[in-house]
Amino acid sequence: MLSRFMMLFGFFALVLVSVYWVNRAVILFDRLIGDGHSARIFLEFTMLSLPNVILLVLPMAAFAATTYVTNRLSGDSELAVVQATGYSPWRLARPALAFGLIVMMMMLVLSHYLVPASLAQLREREVEISGSVSAQLLREGAFLNPSTGVTFYIREITADGELRDVFLSDRRQEDRAVTYTAATAYVLREDGASNIVMLNGLAQTLDGETGRLSVTTFEDLTYDITNLISSDTSRRPRTYAMSTADLLLRTEESARLADDPVGEVLEEVHGRFQQPLLAVVAALIGYSALMVGGFSRFGLGRQIVFAIFLLVLVKLVESVVTTPVRANGNLWPLIYLPSLAGFAMAAALLHVAARPFRPGRGAAPGAAT
Secondary structure, eight states: OHHHHHHHHHHHHHHHHHHHHHHHHHHHHHHHHHTTOOHHHHHHHHHHHHHHHHHHHHHHHHHHHHHHHHHHHHHTTHHHHHHHTTOOHHHHHHHHHHHHHHHHHHHHHIIIIIHHHHHHHHHHHHHHHHTOHHHHTOOBTOOEEEETTEEEEEEEEOTTSOEEEEEEEEEEETTEEEEEEEEEEEEEEETTEEEEEEEEEEEEEEETTTOOEEEEEEEEEEEEOGGGSOOOOOOOOOGGGSOHHHHHHSHHHHHHHHTOOHHHHHHHHHHHHHHHHHHHHHHHHHHHHHHHHOOOTTOSHHHHHHHHHHHHHHHHHHHHHHHHHHHOGGGGGGGGHHHHHHHHHHHHHHHHHTOSSOTTTSOOTTOOO
16 A cells, blocks of 8 residues: 555656646746746746745645545455455554655655755845846836836847947936937946946936926936835845754744744744644545545545545644734644644544444344344
């Protein structure tokens, strides 16, 4: 059974990761490419988001694998034959438990090491490109509004970085509007400032009070665009990118650095232990819910739906306990309540499945012996 679990787990994990990753990639593509970033940045961001996607789908893959294998064994009467030889549902649950523990170990590595490291790198890259001039202003054939009252247009950008046919309208002052046009321009960056140097152009200034238009030609003109570039220069660390050791041993310091309540820090660090436990819970529920149904020629469709319902209940418990823990860090043990509830459900189902005398299983009343 364990080998079948692992084989189907690999298949379902691949399918689910692909679906979730493609969905994430579409969102990133729309945001990054739409902002003018290159395909290399898009690929880098999608790769950095992959560990978190894997972490999210592994419990679902474990549930799908155990449910599919158990349903197949029941449909082929293999479970009925094995139970007839004396194997109880509790003993048959060992492969499902071992399978869940293997998936849990994978998730522990992801939640404590790979995901925080990838999210930290992703956060760093987001900060780096947030102030990118190329992404926000240097786009061919599009009228851009980088700031209220400012319109910017470039007809063409050559391979050597020359901007051709530049249009810049500055209407940020109520009583004054200035329009710049230039045949060519270049972007210069120096000491953290960004400037556009326009060559062979025209500056038209409209006085809002008098309605007078003045026109000035220039050979070169420097325009500061630093304030037009929105940038997130905050290097404040985030709790999801901090190491588990820091969150556990230096909880208050981590909360202060991230400017988050202590409850959110505790919810994050204990969630890294709780989420892998859900892989064991999902595997056991997927197995035990189908064992209650026994053998049926009509399949175990109702039991599968019931197992999904139990998983939904576990996730509901998880969502309910999150808010109190974030508000009060002393309630952090509630983080593990979903796993405890899941284990209790699986144990109750196995107890029902292991009862020696159940309606429909024993001899009919009054039957001859």
